[in-house]
Amino acid sequence: MRLDIGASLRLFGGLSGLLERVRADLAAMDIPAQLAVAATPLAALWLARTGGNAVCPDLAATRERLAAVPLPALQLAPPLARRVEDFGLRCVGDLLVLPRAGLGARVGKPLLLDLGRALGEIADPQTCFVFPEQFEQALELPAPVDATPVLLFAAQRLIAALAGWLAVRNGAVREIECLIDHGHGATTALPLAFSAPVHQAARIERVLKERLDAVHLPAPALALRLAAGDVTPREQRSHALFDGAGQGDEALADLMDRLVARLGPQAVQGLACHADHRPERASRPVAGKPSATLQAPPPRPLWLVEPPEALPERHGRPQRGGALVLVAGPERIESGWWDGGDARRDYFIAIDAAGRRLWIFRDPRPPGGWFLQGVFA
Amino acid sequence: MNPALIGALQRGDIRRGDAFAVAPAPARCVPSGTFASGFAALDAELPGGGWPRGALTELLAGHEGIGELGLLAPALATLTGAGKIVVLVAPPHCAHAPAWAAAGIRLDCLRLVFPRRPRDALWAGVEALRCGGVAATLLWLDGMFRGGLPANSLRRLQVAAGEGGGAAFCFRPAQCAAAASPAPLRLQLQAAGGQLRVQLLKRRGPPARQAILLDVRQPADFSRSISRVVAGPALPAAGERPEPRRVPA
Numbered sequence: 089m090r091l092d093i094g095a096s097l098r099l100f101g102g103l104s105g106l107l108e109r110v111r112a113d114l115a116a117m118d119i120p121a122q123l124a125v126a127a128t129p130l131a132a133l134w135l136a137r138t139g140g141n142a143v144c145p146d147l148a149a150t151r152e153r154l155a156a157v158p159l160p161a162l163q164l165a166p167p168l169a170r171r172v173e174d175f176g177l178r179c180v181g182d183l184l185v186l187p188r189a190g191l192g193a194r195v196g197k198p199l200l201l202d203l204g205r206a207l208g209e210i211a212d213p214q215t216c217f218v219f220p221e222q223f224e225q226a227l228e229l230p231a232p233v234d235a236t237p238v239l240l241f242a243a244q245r246l247i248a249a250l251a252g253w254l255a256v257r258n259g260a261v262r263e264i265e266c267l268i269d270h271g272h273g274a275t276t277a278l279p280l281a282f283s284a285p286v287h288q289a290a291r292i293e294r295v296l297k298e299r300l301d302a303v304h305l306p307a308p309a310l311a312l313r314l315a316a317g318d319v320t321p322r323e324q325r326s327h328a329l330f331d332g333a334g335q336g337d338e339a340l341a342d343l344m345d346r347l348v349a350r351l352g353p354q355a356v357q358g359l360a361c362h363a364d365h366r367p368e369r370a371s372r373p374v375a376g377k378p379s380a381t382l383q384a385p386p387p388r389p390l391w392l393v394e395p396p397e398a399l400p401e402r403h404g405r406p407q408r409g410g411a412l413v414l415v416a417g418p419e420r421i422e423s424g425w426w427d428g429g430d431a432r433r434d435y436f437i438a439i440d441a442a443g444r445r446l447w448i449f450r451d452p453r454p455p456g457g458w459f460l461q462g463v464f465a
Numbered sequence: 466m467n468p469a470l471i472g473a474l475q476r477g478d479i480r481r482g483d484a485f486a487v488a489p490a491p492a493r494c495v496p497s498g499t500f501a502s503g504f505a506a507l508d509a510e511l512p513g514g515g516w517p518r519g520a521l522t523e524l525l526a527g528h529e530g531i532g533e534l535g536l537l538a539p540a541l542a543t544l545t546g547a548g549k550i551v552v553l554v555a556p557p558h559c560a561h562a563p564a565w566a567a568a569g570i571r572l573d574c575l576r577l578v579f580p581r582r583p584r585d586a587l588w589a590g591v592e593a594l595r596c597g598g599v600a601a602t603l604l605w606l607d608g609m610f611r612g613g614l615p616a617n618s619l620r621r622l623q624v625a626a627g628e629g630g631g632a633a634f635c636f637r638p639a640q641c642a643a644a645a646s647p648a649p650l651r652l653q654l655q656a657a658g659g660q661l662r663v664q665l666l667k668r669r670g671p672p673a674r675q676a677i678l679l680d681v682r683q684p685a686d687f688s689r690s691i692s693r694v695v696a697g698p699a700l701p702a703a704g705e706r707p708e709p710r711r712v713p714a
Contacts, residue, residue, distance in 0.1 A: 340598030371562035391558035443656025444530035465534035
C-alpha cells in the first residue's frame with residue numbers, strides 16, 4: 089500500500105508522529121507490516137521490500153539509500169533477473185554506476201524507466217485507490233442473542249453505517265441482505281426488498297423490524313452481517329411547498345414495504361383487468377404496477393366467490409337460505425375451450441330472502457347445477 | 466340570553482346538542498374535514514357534509530351484498546380519480562377487477578391486503594390508517610376474529626385514523642350495533658326493496674331519527690343490457706324466471 093503523506097505531515101505532527109501513529113494502528117489491528125518512507129513511490133516500495141524501516145524524506149537521501157537495495161527487491165521478471173545477475177550486478181547501486189545508454193540496450197527500456205521513476209527523474213503519477221462500490225459489514229455480538237429486539241438494536245449500528253455510506257454516495261438501495269450467523273456454518277438470511285430505493289436508516293429499520301418479528305431463529309445469533317445490493321442514484325425531487333405530496337408517496341412506499349415484510353409478498357396485491365370472458369380470469373392480482381384497465385361488459389359483482397359455491401336446486405330453482413329470485417339474465421359466457429379451462433355458463437342476477445344481490449350461474453352441461461360466483465356489494 | 470352564555474356558545478370547542486359538531490380536526494391530521502359521499506341525501510345528514518377524514522366510520526351491514534360497497538363507490542371513485550390511494554384490509558372475497566373499474570374506481574390506486582392471522586389483520590389495519598399516503602382504508606376485521614374484535618381494537622383504529630388523517634371505513638356485522646364503540650360515526654345498513662336503508666346510529670350532532678333510503682348502484686338496473694350471448698347455443702330451459710327473455714342464438 090502506498091500513501092502520499094507529503095500533505096499530511098503537519099496534521100499528524102511531523103513525520104515521526106505520523107509513523108508512530110501508523111505503527112500503533114497496524115499493531116492494534118494485528119497486521120504485520122514493513123514501513124518505508126521515500127521521496128518517490130517506487131523507491132518507497134523497493135525500500136519497504138528490503139525491510140529495515142528506511143526513512144528518506146528527500147530525494148538525495150532516497151538516492152543514497154536506494155544504492156544499497158538488493159536487486160531481488162525490484163522483483164524483476166525471472167529471465168531478466170537471471171541476466172542481470174550474470175552481469176555480476178547485486179544491488180541498485182551497481183546499476184546506477186553503469187552508463188545508462190549501454191544499460192538500456194542490455195536490460196531493456198522498462199527497467200531503465202523504473203530506475204528513473206525511483207530516482208525522481210521521471211514523473212510517476214499514481215492512480216488513487218477507489219473504495220469498492222459495495223457495502224458489506226458484519227458485527228460480532230458480544231453474547232449469543234435469541235431475542236429479536238436485541239438483534240434489531242445491534243442491527244441499528246450496521247444500518248446507521250449503511251445510511252452513512254449511502255449518504256456519501258448520494259445513493260439508495262432497493263435490496264439489502266441481512267445475514268444472521270448462528271455459528272457452525274448455520275445462517276438465517278433475511279433479504280429485505282423495497283418497492284422503491286431507500287436511503288433513510290429509519291425506513292430500513294422499520295422493515296427489518298417486521299422481518300425480524302416474523303422470523304423464527306433456529307439458534308441464538310452470534311453475528312450479524314448487512315450487505316447492500318446495487319446502489320442507484322437517489323431520486324432528486326423538489327418538494328411541494330405547502331401540501332406534502334412527496335411525503336405521502338414516501339409514506340405509502342414505506343407502508344407497503346412493511347406490509348410485505350410482515351405478511352409476505354402474496355398478501356399485498358394490486359388489481360388489474362385481463363381480457364377474458366371468464367370472470368375468474370378477468371381479474372388478476374398484481375404484485376407490482378397494475379396494468380391499464382379495460383372497459384367492463386355488463387354488470388359484474390365487486391366480489392367474486394372463489395371457488396364458486398355450489399347451490400342446491402329445488403323445483404328447478406336455486407336455493408340459498410330459501411329460494412333465490414332471478415331478477416336479470418341470462419348472460420351466456422362460453423369461453424376457454426382452447427386452454428383447458430372450458431366454461432359454458434348462463435349467468436343470472438339473483439336476490440335472496442335477506443336482500444343480498446348475488447351473481448349465480450347455471451352450468452348447462454351435465455352434471456349441471458347452480459353455482460354462486462359473485463356478490464354485488 | 467345571558468351575554469356570557471352567548472360568548473361561551475361562540476367557542477369552537479362547544480356545540481349545542483341540536484347542532485352538528487364542527488368537523489373534528491385531529492392533532493396531526495393534515496387534510497382534515499370531510500369529503501362528499503356522492504349521495505346528497507346522505508351528505509345532508511353527515512356532520513360536515515360528507516364522510517369524515519381522520520376518524521373511524523363504522524358500517525354495520527345486515528348482510529353482505531346489499532349495496533354496502535355501492536354506498537362508498539362514488540366517494541372511492543372521486544378519491545382514486547384524484548390519484549389517492551385506497552387500501553382494502555382483509556376483504557371477504559376476491560375483488561373482481563372489471564366491476565371495480567366499471568364503478569369508476571381506478572384500479573392502480575387500489576391496494577388489497579390479505580393477512581392470514583387476526584393479529585396481523587389488526588396490525589395491517591392500524592398501519593394503513595396511520596400512513597399519511599393512504600386516503601381511505603376499508604377494513605373487514607370481524608371475520609378474522611372468531612370471538613369478535615378484541616375490546617380495545619376499535620379504539621386503536623380510531624387513534625390510528627386520527628394520526629394518519631385518511632378516511633376509515635370499518636365493515637362490521639349488524640349484531641355489533643348494540644355494543645358501545647369509539648367510532649364517531651356509525652351507520653346501519655339494510656336492504657329495503659331495491660334500495661339501501663341507511664340509519665345513522667351515532668354522529669357528532671343531534672341524533673338522527675329518520676333512516677335515509679339511497680339508490681345505490683343496482684345491478685338489476687342494467688338487466689336491459691343483458692341480452693348478449695358471448696358464444697354457443699341458446700339457453701336451455703333454466704327453471705322459472707320472472708322476466709323470461711328470448712336470447713338470440
